[in-house]
Amino acid sequence: MPTTDLSNPSAATRRSPSGEADAPNHPLIEIERLSLCYGQMRALQNITLNIPERLVTAFIGPSGCGKSTLLRCLNRLNDLVENARIEGTVRIGGCDIYGPGVDVIELRKRVGMVFQKANPFPKSIYENVAYGLRLRGMRARGIVDEIVERSLRSAALWDEVKDRLHASALGLSGGQQQRLCIARAIATRPEILLMDEPASALDPVATSKIEDLILALKQEFTLVMVTHNMQQAARISDYTAFLNQGELIEFNTTSQLFTNPSRRQTEDYVTGRFG
Amino acid sequence: MSDADSVTTPPSPPPAKPPWHDLARGRVARPGEWLVEKGIFAVSLTAIVMILLIFVFVGREALPILLGQADSAAARVQRILPPEDVDRMTPSELRAALGLSRRKFAARSLEEQKAALKEIYAVRAEADRNGAEAIPDKDSEVNTVGWRYLIRPHQWTGYSRPEFIWQPVSQIQKFNVVPLLVGSLKVTLVAVLFALPLALGAALYVSQFASRRLRAWIKPAIEMLAGIPSVVLGFFALFVLAAALESVFAFQSRLNAFVAGIALGVAIIPVIFALAEEALSAVPRGYLEGALAVGASRWQAAWGVALPAAWPGVFAAVVLGFGRALGETMIVLMASGNAAILSWSLFDSSRTVTATIAAELGEVVFGGHHYRVLFLLGTLVLAVSFVANLVADGVMNRLRRRLASSS
Numbered sequence: 173m174p175t176t177d178l179s180n181p182s183a184a185t186r187r188s189p190s191g192e193a194d195a196p197n198h199p200l201i202e203i204e205r206l207s208l209c210y211g212q213m214r215a216l217q218n219i220t221l222n223i224p225e226r227l228v229t230a231f232i233g234p235s236g237c238g239k240s241t242l243l244r245c246l247n248r249l250n251d252l253v254e255n256a257r258i259e260g261t262v263r264i265g266g267c268d269i270y271g272p273g274v275d276v277i278e279l280r281k282r283v284g285m286v287f288q289k290a291n292p293f294p295k296s297i298y299e300n301v302a303y304g305l306r307l308r309g310m311r312a313r314g315i316v317d318e319i320v321e322r323s324l325r326s327a328a329l330w331d332e333v334k335d336r337l338h339a340s341a342l343g344l345s346g347g348q349q350q351r352l353c354i355a356r357a358i359a360t361r362p363e364i365l366l367m368d369e370p371a372s373a374l375d376p377v378a379t380s381k382i383e384d385l386i387l388a389l390k391q392e393f394t395l396v397m398v399t400h401n402m403q404q405a406a407r408i409s410d411y412t413a414f415l416n417q418g419e420l421i422e423f424n425t426t427s428q429l430f431t432n433p434s435r436r437q438t439e440d441y442v443t444g445r446f447g
Numbered sequence: 448m449s450d451a452d453s454v455t456t457p458p459s460p461p462p463a464k465p466p467w468h469d470l471a472r473g474r475v476a477r478p479g480e481w482l483v484e485k486g487i488f489a490v491s492l493t494a495i496v497m498i499l500l501i502f503v504f505v506g507r508e509a510l511p512i513l514l515g516q517a518d519s520a521a522a523r524v525q526r527i528l529p530p531e532d533v534d535r536m537t538p539s540e541l542r543a544a545l546g547l548s549r550r551k552f553a554a555r556s557l558e559e560q561k562a563a564l565k566e567i568y569a570v571r572a573e574a575d576r577n578g579a580e581a582i583p584d585k586d587s588e589v590n591t592v593g594w595r596y597l598i599r600p601h602q603w604t605g606y607s608r609p610e611f612i613w614q615p616v617s618q619i620q621k622f623n624v625v626p627l628l629v630g631s632l633k634v635t636l637v638a639v640l641f642a643l644p645l646a647l648g649a650a651l652y653v654s655q656f657a658s659r660r661l662r663a664w665i666k667p668a669i670e671m672l673a674g675i676p677s678v679v680l681g682f683f684a685l686f687v688l689a690a691a692l693e694s695v696f697a698f699q700s701r702l703n704a705f706v707a708g709i710a711l712g713v714a715i716i717p718v719i720f721a722l723a724e725e726a727l728s729a730v731p732r733g734y735l736e737g738a739l740a741v742g743a744s745r746w747q748a749a750w751g752v753a754l755p756a757a758w759p760g761v762f763a764a765v766v767l768g769f770g771r772a773l774g775e776t777m778i779v780l781m782a783s784g785n786a787a788i789l790s791w792s793l794f795d796s797s798r799t800v801t802a803t804i805a806a807e808l809g810e811v812v813f814g815g816h817h818y819r820v821l822f823l824l825g826t827l828v829l830a831v832s833f834v835a836n837l838v839a840d841g842v843m844n845r846l847r848r849r850l851a852s853s854s
Contacts, residue, residue, distance in 0.1 A: 252739070280739060280741070281742030284741065287737065287740075291733030291737040293738070293756070294755070303741060303751075304742060306751075307741065353737070357740070357741060360742065
């Protein structure tokens with residue numbers, strides 16, 4: 173990272189909030205006039221949004237509204253898409269992550285992600301969690317063991333897998349796989365954790381475990397999650413952004429947005445008239 | 448009463464419809480389609496039938512040797528009967544002794560045939576008298592197509608120690624196949640070791656790193672390599688490659704297993720590439736994203752996650768490449784130097800099983816021992832390539848299913 177410094181975000185997070193949306197205190201992520209096109213198709217239009225530190229922010233909206241795309245802008249995973257073009261800025265802790273000279277690898281080490289579909293590697297449970305540590309050159313057996321255990325405990329999976337840490341991760345159930353992916357993401361202590369519909373493929377029991385987990389993780393991480401389940405957003409998020417057709421319609425505290433939405437579209441959506 | 452009538456018998460009956468049991472017409476309903484379908488089915492079966500037929504016919508020629516029924520020593524010792532015995536022969540015995548078909552036998556009179564046989568025996572007796580003056584060879588008693596002499600070393604007359612000798616054109620034909628097997632193995636191993644890193648690197652690049660536009664160029668280019676006739680590659684190896692490598696390594700023999708192996712490697716790169724690339728491309732995108740999301744570089748994701756996930760495919764690619772290299776003929780015939788000597792050195796001229804078949808089968812006595820040994824070698828190559836294909840196919844199918852279920 174020659175030109176930018178991601179390692180000292182504390183000064184930037186204290187800056188006064190800006191943007192049209194009802195700005196929360198201490199924004200960690202500042203999205204400003206962000207647009208994204210896939211070829212000719214405009215997926216995001218002019219989005220301005222500040223995401224607060226150590227709280228849960230949910231993106232809701234109908235399918236194809238761009239909420240996942242927006243989430244993937246935050247760790248630059250959209251870079252993989254060949255014809256994606258991005259305008260506007262995304263600042264994390266004051267640093268423009270699309271600026272020149274930004275080390276994307278370093279960025280992703282600090283912005284972890286959990287995907288809609290659990291994607292454990294075809295390795296052992298232990299190796300899945302240790303993967304990020306190994307990438308950082310961590311080899312000492314004792315330390316890795318300890319972090320793996322702590323991460324699995326944080327992900328509420330330890331008790332279920334402690335006797336078969338070296339069995340294949342693909343033998344776990346869907347819910348367990350998703351919690352394993354969360355453990356993998358938090359093992360490297362990112363500051364921000366992105367979650368793309370982490371419970372959409374799970375049954376109610378597994379979902380409630382994931383939700384409890386999210387509430388617990390809030391103590392340490394800044395969480396940004398995409399969900400199509402409005403009850404879920406209402407239950408666990410502090411702030412909610414409502415997107416429709418690539419535009420940010422409304423951003424507010426969750427209680428405000430659900431009980432007293434300022435826009436008609438939002439009201440229609442949260443009351444279930446469309447979407 | 449009239450109401451009931453109007454229900455059971457409608458006033459004007461509708462136009463006659465075909466009765467329902469006509470539905471059960473079966474295949475007769477569309478005989479054309481049925482015939483076409485069976486026809487295509489038969490066509491699709493031809494591949495299986497062909498493989499079966501090849502196995503049967505190639506194997507059949509080698510059968511006497513496989514079963515140990517052929518005896519070259521017995522064939523060498525020829526029967527001679529005195530003229531009185533020939534006179535006493537029945538016509539059928541006479542025909543068997545002359546080895547003639549019924550038609551040819553009937554073309555001449557019995558007396559003429561007896562005279563011909565006596566003539567033959569007289570010539571043989573003369574030849575034996577001359578031969579007795581030559582040095583007697585203990586090897587003439589040996590059945591050189593017995594298993595022991597096909598695969599184990601033997602101290603032939605004139606040699607100072609037991610050796611593996613392939614010398615099918617000589618007074619005593621020597622059919623030891625070990626030099627050929629070693630030759631094939633050497634060349635094939637060089638080919639696989641040369642092709643694997645190149646093909647795997649290309650597959651990794653094309654599947655994990657290349658942009659879509661670049662991939663659209665590279666993939667067909669490598670696959671086009673498969674379309675180059677092997678005689679052209681052999682020609683290239685013979686003149687360009689051999690000269691270039693000779694100037695680098697300063698070989699004793701210009702054409703050798705190493706040169707042939709490199710040229711053969713070029714020929715199997717597309718085979719290994721195609722399968723490895725398919726396996727790597729089938730790795731679910733989720734693995735790649737998951738790795739990148741915890742801060743892996745593209746290279747770390749490709750090497751540490753995609754490659755292990757596709758590992759069975761790479762294995763299958765190598766097995767298939769091995770099978771192809773083993774069966775390839777033209778390149779090795781042209782570039783390996785074709786010396787059937789037993790040597791493990793890569794830089795000695797050597798001769799492969801396939802090159803031997805190609806070079807010698809055209810000049811053998813039909814049905815003779817040399818002929819049968821060549822067919823035995825052919826059966827061996829066929830079986831090994833077949834197994835390699837089978838293994839590669841099985842592994843790839845399992846991998847496809849596994850990756851598909853987790854993507």
